[in-house]
Amino acid sequence: MQGPTVRESIEAQVAELQRSPPDYLVSLKPLQVPRTALVQQEVMYPCPEGGKNGPWELNLVMRGPPGGNYVNELPVRLEFNKDYPAAAPSVNFMCIIHHFFLNDDNNPFPLFYESLRGDHSVKNILKALYGFLTKPLHPCPSCDAKFLQGGEMNAERVQIIESYKKQQKYPALFDAVTGWREEWFQPELFSALASKSEDALRDLLTEEAPGVYSFPLFREDFCAMFLEEMDNFYASGLPVRRPNSMNNYGIIVNEIGMERMIDVLQQQVLQPISALLFGEEGAQLDRHHCFMVQYKPGEDLGLDMHTDDSDVTYNVCLGKEFEGAGLTFCGMMGAADHRQVSHVYQHVKGRCVVHLGRKRHGADDITSGERRNLIIWNTSLNWRRSKAYREVAFEQEASAPSLQCLSYTHDRDYGIYKKYPPGREGFQGHGWCPPSSSEYPGFKEEPWDATE
Numbered sequence: 397m398q399g400p401t402v403r404e405s406i407e408a409q410v411a412e413l414q415r416s417p418p419d420y421l422v423s424l425k426p427l428q429v430p431r432t433a434l435v436q437q438e439v440m441y442p443c444p445e446g447g448k449n450g451p452w453e454l455n456l457v458m459r460g461p462p463g464g465n466y467v468n469e470l471p472v473r474l475e476f477n478k479d480y481p482a483a484a485p486s487v488n489f490m491c492i493i494h495h496f497f498l499n500d501d502n503n504p505f506p507l508f509y510e511s512l513r514g515d516h517s518v519k520n521i522l523k524a525l526y527g528f529l530t531k532p533l534h535p536c537p538s539c540d541a542k543f544l545q546g547g548e549m550n551a552e553r554v555q556i557i558e559s560y561k562k563q564q565k566y567p568a569l570f571d572a573v574t575g576w577r578e579e580w581f582q583p584e585l586f587s588a589l590a591s592k593s594e595d596a597l598r599d600l601l602t603e604e605a606p607g608v609y610s611f612p613l614f615r616e617d618f619c620a621m622f623l624e625e626m627d628n629f630y631a632s633g634l635p636v637r638r639p640n641s642m643n644n645y646g647i648i649v650n651e652i653g654m655e656r657m658i659d660v661l662q663q664q665v666l667q668p669i670s671a672l673l674f675g676e677e678g679a680q681l682d683r684h685h686c687f688m689v690q691y692k693p694g695e696d697l698g699l700d701m702h703t704d705d706s707d708v709t710y711n712v713c714l715g716k717e718f719e720g721a722g723l724t725f726c727g728m729m730g731a732a733d734h735r736q737v738s739h740v741y742q743h744v745k746g747r748c749v750v751h752l753g754r755k756r757h758g759a760d761d762i763t764s765g766e767r768r769n770l771i772i773w774n775t776s777l778n779w780r781r782s783k784a785y786r787e788v789a790f791e792q793e794a795s796a797p798s799l800q801c802l803s804y805t806h807d808r809d810y811g812i813y814k815k816y817p818p819g820r821e822g823f824q825g826h827g828w829c830p831p832s833s834s835e836y837p838g839f840k841e842e843p844w845d846a847t848e
């Protein structure tokens with residue numbers, strides 16, 4: 397007689413947990429086969445139907461102890477493979493969390509897995525995770541202090557979100573249980589998604605340039621409502637987290653309570669489009685960084701050429717009225733034409749542009765009015781683990797870069813061609829691009845001490 401399969405043994409544990417969940421478990425989804433699997437360091441997709449040999453993923457939501465620093469709902473994913481239970485599942489926090497014992501990818505330090513002492517039952521892992529949210533993994537004065545510091549950062553973030561709950565103008569924008577309303581979307585997009593037809597979706601996509609697509613996303617009244625909510629947050633006086641070091645204006649919407657709502661948008665709307673357009677990078681979107689940028693004369697005007705720390709980027713224009721502010725695209729990071737201009741996209745309110753994060757792009761200066769765009773940087777766990785992601789090959793550039801594609805934050809030859817924008821002179825001499833093996837014939841590096 398055969399014993400239970402790995403899958404059956406995990407499912408039996410899930411059923412038991414559903415029957416008698418610990419207090420800290422908020423919800424537990426059924427075990428499922430992920431969209432992608434990593435085979436021999438390459439992303440393979442889709443996972444074999446039925447998932448007889450794994451991998452499997454278990455998605456759950458839990459919280460830390462009452463009165464502690466992790467009282468918010470925390471989505472967690474456990475990834476199992478066929479070597480379970482000998483091999484522990486990998487644990488991923490699928491959300492923003494500040495915790496000293498998590499690495500940059502939100503995976504617990506190896507010490508966490510050691511603390512399981514070989515007991516890889518789901519129940520024991522959840523118990524250990526609850527402990528992880530309660531006390532330092534490694535008690536010593538230095539770790540105690542860093543654990544507390546991470547915890548306080550987390551609690552401060554949660555506190556801002558909680559305070560804003562009472563002041564939201566449009567609570568529907570934060571209600572991930574009801575989710576995204578049909579009337580917020582451009583009707584043709586909603587119908588294409590509802591039909592689940594790839595052809596219908598494809599018909600809505602305009603290829604603006606190689607690897608750059610646009611499609612109708614939000615209705616104008618939704619854009620207006622969203623902007624009103626952002627202005628309402630600014631007026632609340634609560635601290636605003638800026639999108640990145642290059643933006644003095646704008647806001648990370650995941651920091652004001654929209655993170656779970658963006659999860660829903662990612663899975664219901666962005667995922668099918670990404671899978672259609674970008675078979676590897678977009679096959680399985682797992683996490684996101686979502687923010688609104690804003691530009692107007694007298695404030696930030698545009699954004700230097702760059703690549704995003706995103707696998708698939710969605711960028712939708714919310715308004716208001718403006719002139720200038722094109723989005724200039726160049727080549728893919730590492731490609732011979734990385735710094736050759738490819739296309740200048742003109743934003744249209746409600747319309748979304750989608751591209752790989754590794755496509756070099758920059759926002760041209762606005763000349764009048766005000767522009768606000770909502771940007772979603774999507775990342776894929778398996779794509780980031782793959783060899784293709786980790787080992788970017790840099791080809792030799794064929795010729796000098798297009799002037800529009802030069803980046804003062806990235807390039808070693810910016811000053812050879814252009815004057816640094818006022819206040820940005822300090823970047824001179826700090827560029828890394830192109831790497832020395834990729835220089836075009838006749839490449840000249842700007843000197844460290846050149847002034848203008």
Ligand SMILES: O=C(O)CCC(=O)C(=O)O
Nearest residue numbers: 689699704711723759769
């Ligand atoms: O302003 C835009 O439309 C693009 C901004 C952007 O590329 C970014 O924030 O990464």
Ligand SMILES: [Fe+2]
Nearest residue numbers: 702703704757
């Ligand atoms: Fe960008």
